Amino acid sequence: MNKKALTTIIVLGVIISIxxxxxxxxxxxxxxxxxxxxxxISQRFNLNKSDVExxxxxxxxxxxxxxxxxxxxRLSQAVTDGVITQTQKDALIAKxxxxxxxxxxxxxxxxxxxxDQGIDKSKLKNYLGVGVRRNGMGMMKFIK
Numbered sequence: 001m002n003k004k005a006l007t008t009i010i011v012l013g014v015i016i017s018i019x020x021x022x023x024x025x026x027x028x029x030x031x032x033x034x035x036x037x038x039x040x041i042s043q044r045f046n047l048n049k050s051d052v053e054x055x056x057x058x059x060x061x062x063x064x065x066x067x068x069x070x071x072x073x074r075l076s077q078a079v080t081d082g083v084i085t086q087t088q089k090d091a092l093i094a095k096x097x098x099x100x101x102x103x104x105x106x107x108x109x110x111x112x113x114x115x116d117q118g119i120d121k122s123k124l125k126n127y128l129g130v131g132v133r134r135n136g137m138g139m140m141k142f143i144k
Contacts, residue, residue: 009045010055071096 042049075089114121
């Protein structure tokens with residue numbers, strides 16, 4: 001692969017990821033949209049799909065690490081301000097990680113269930129909605 005194509009892919013991936021992660025994502029379309037984008041980029045630039053996916057995964061991991069670091073910093077300030085104790089902070093971080101892991105497992109279980117039932121969930125988005133989105137004030141609303 002030539003250097004120019006790789007640079008273009010990385011820049012494109014960063015731009016798309018920033019836009020994608022900076023706006024509320026539709027929960028049911030995340031993986032299918034991500035997979036479609038990875039496939040199109042790999043086909044367009046004649047790249048190995050797993051290499052393109054690795055770039056997306058790395059960007060996602062970096063974003064997740066940044067969010068965790070910011071959360072850690074804010075909670076440390078809460079400890080300093082006497083709002084919570086260090087023990088409470090540690091318990092809160094552990095619970096948040098547990099909830100995150102549970103959401104991932106739930107999503108994987110549902111994806112498998114849809115596959116086992118022979119249901120293309122992407123075709124149901126107009127019938128079931130696509131999840132929950134936060135409005136500009138941080139309030140959640142159900143999307144229909």
